[in-house]
Amino acid sequence: MRAHADAPAAPAAPVGYLLDGLPPPPRVRRGGCCRRRSSTLDVGHSLCVVLPESKVEAALDAMGNGDVIGSVVTGPDRRVEIPAAGLVGRGDTFS
Numbered sequence: 338m339r340a341h342a343d344a345p346a347a348p349a350a351p352v353g354y355l356l357d358g359l360p361p362p363p364r365v366r367r368g369g370c371c372r373r374r375s376s377t378l379d380v381g382h383s384l385c386v387v388l389p390e391s392k393v394e395a396a397l398d399a400m401g402n403g404d405v406i407g408s409v410v411t412g413p414d415r416r417v418e419i420p421a422a423g424l425v426g427r428g429d430t431f432s
Contacts, residue, residue, distance in 0.1 A: 353416040356407035 387409060388396055397403050410418075417426040424431045 351411065351413045351415065352409050353412040353414065353418065354407055355410045356417065356419045357421070358404065358406040359419065359421060360404070 385406070386396065393405060397405075414427055417431075418424070419426075419431075426432075
C-alpha cells in the first residue's frame with residue numbers, strides 16, 4: 338500500500354499512540370507469544386486509521402464495521418502503549 342503523495346508519513350507533532358481499546362488477543366496455538374505478536378501489531382486488526390476525533394463517528398458509519406482502539410497522545414518519544422499487554426513500543430522495539 339502506498340501513502341498519498343501529499344500525506345505526511347507521520348504526524349509532525351511529537352505524539353504517541355495509546356491502544357487501550359484492543360479486543361482480547363485470539364488464542365495462540367502451538368507456541369507463539371502474545372508479546373511477539375503484539376510487537377508486530379498482529380492482534381487481529383487489518384487496518385488502522387488515525388482521524389481527528391470529530392471525524393470518528395462519520396468514519397465508523399461509512400465503514401459499517403469498526404472499533405475505536407485507542408487515541409493519539411502528546412509525548413516527546415513517539416511511543417505506542419498497549420496497557421492490557423504491559424507493552425510500550427519505541428522505534429521498532431517493544432518492552
